[in-house]
Amino acid sequence: MKTRVTNPVPHFFIGRGFMSKTARALDKSDRSRDGRGKVPREFASAASASRVDPRRPARKRDPQAQPSHLGFQFYSVWPIFVLCAVWLVLNCFINAPKGIWFLAYGSMVPWLMVVGGTAKARRVYFVSWLLGSVYHLIEIRWIGHSTEPGYIVLSLYLGLYYAFAAWPLRHAVRRRRLPLAIAFPVVWVGVEYLRSLGYIAFPWLFLSHSQHSVLPMIQISDLVGAYGVSFVLAAFNGAIADAIFAYWGERGTRTRIGQVRRARVGVATAGVLLGATLAYGWHRLGENTLSAGPRVAVLQHDYPNYTDAELAQDQPGHREKASAYFDMMKQAEQAGQPDIFLLPETAWSYLYLNREFLEAKPEDLLNGYFRFARTESMRYYNALANFAADTGASVIIGSASLTPTPFSLWSEELLYNSAYHFRAEGGEPERHDKIHPVLFGEMVPFRYGRLRFLYLWFNSLSPFGVGGFEYSLSPGEDLNAFTMTAESDGRKYRFGTPICYEDVMPYVARGFVRGEGEDGKRVDFLLNISNDGWFLHSDELPQHFAICVFRAVENRVGIARSVNTGVSGFIDPNGRAYSKIGVGETGFRVDHVMIDTRYSFYSRTGDVFALTCAVLWWLLCLDYICVRARWGDEEEDSA
Secondary structure, three states, X not given: OOXXXXXXXXXXXXXXXXXXXXXXXXXXHHOOOOOOOOOOHHHHOHHHHOOOOOOOOOOOOOHHHOOOOOOOOEOOHXXXXXXXXXXXXXXXXXXXXXXXXXXXXXXXXXXXXXXXXXOOHHHHHHHHHHXXXXXXXXXXXXXXXXXXXXXXXXHHHHHHHHHHHHHHHHHHHHOOOOOHHHHHHHHHHHHHHHOOOOOOOOOOOOHHHHHOOOHHHHOOHHHHOHHHHHHHHHHHHHHHHHHHHHHHOOOXXXXXXXXXXXXXXXXXXXXXXXXXXXXXXXXXXXXXXXEEEEEEEEEEOOOOOOOOHHHHHOXXXXXXXXXXXXXXXHHHHHHHOOOEEEOOOOOOOOOEOOHHHHOOOHHHOOOHHHHHHHHHHHHHHHHHHHHHHHHOOEEEEEEEEEEEOOOOOOOOEEEEEEEEEEOOOXXXXXXXXXXXXXXXXXXXXXOOOOOHHHHHHHHHHOHHHHHHOOOOOXXXXXXXXXXEEOOOOOOEEEEEOOEHHHXXXXXXXXXXXXXXXXXXXXXXXXXXXXXXXXXXXXXXXXHHHHHHHHHHHHHOOEEEEEEEOOOEEEEOOOOOEEEEEOOOOOEEEEXXXXXEOOOOHHHHHXXXXXXXXXXXXXXXXXXXXXXXXXXXXXOOOOO
């Protein structure tokens, strides 16, 4: 006599209401087998017969296109709601400043259960978009300090990527029967890469960013970028989900037997990936390739920026801020005799340091603000140049650049966000123009061409475009590297200066390090200057610092950061942070920026790994489209 094994999962949680219809049919057929072990025809065809639509012609079904039910399904919204709530809580604690990094090894599991175990496909896509939107509304709420409409629109837009991930992932698991430990990391990294493309790119809150302080884990970034860390974490989450589906599956069925096999494959894959990642990380951390570079003084005052005019009036004026920074530079000189003084992106206003502006004729400056700024800027230009000559050190500062275009039909001037290097030996300062302006924060699209009416409308909605002022910046064309000779050791160094969010964009840091057509490192280290004061003392500041850690490891370069309101400090080529100045603090740190002799594989090859994942993501989407085109709409619990 056969003994039927029952499902050990508590009935009140799964029960018959959450079991798939196929699983219930199999359950019934187990109790209705004849003596030869065959399933009676009435039970075998009951499910398909009940769904026949007489208005549609009969169509041959693809047996491989039938969904793998993973042992059970959610028909009620309540378990979906609970799982989404758990996911939201876990993921809101993995990123800086909370930084409970170990939660990231299981934080995606509840969402994976929703994607794989929900009966209705449309519900999965809507819930995924809604969950991603709510998550970003919580985690990037600091954008609301500068633009509330932009904060809401960006959050809703980023939520779409969760639906884009759920779409092929559900297909891969339920139709193609791939282990989540394999399908999920490919899909997730592919979607992360898509978020990093173009001017609308916002590579923030990646799964890998939760591990910025776990040094052995992030060393593989020098092979495949931060995407590789996301890949390993996603594989680990997928393996846990595979194991849960295998354990909860309806026992005694072929569905569960297949799921157990997939779970074993997934767990083995995730285990090998995690073990290899940690082994490589410990090996890299044990190498002796670092040396002390020039001494850098990073300076930080606490000057938040406000879009509200009344709040902005309470802030110190530009002359007061300039005086405070020069006093701090003198203190740093006495304390540590640095080779480089590093000031933030926008230390104070009325600062335009390019020669085209300073030497412009007054009649070419049609705006009275710029005529006044020209006089002030000349004073600051001379003060910075004299300070560099007197101290024998370089001075790096962020400034606007303005080129008058009085004969242009489109604009009266071209504005750039620039970094300037005042050299100890004098001469015209070196200049790098930011090549990736922040969309709507620094640049409004459609400025030129037939869609200019959209540009004017978007510009009027921005708090920076009050009165019709066209604040949009023009992107730079080249990643200009600077050179200096350190007075402390007499060595010559090359360095790049990514501005603000350019240290978030992987391609910018890599471009500084590798350059075009060069075989070796183009720079020895990076100096990041940023103006995060628009976000006051919010979570954006530590999140920004955490992301910058990956640029150091990816390219094996030391980084020094100067940020108004914080977080300023140093990052060595292994990702170790030191000599930090916290959020809202005022002060300076003088320390060596570290030099690394290693030239990373990532610097040579770029995002080939992430691009491959994006291509596989698209192939899965294409496969889904082809299956639906061939076999038509699926039933209620289709993928």
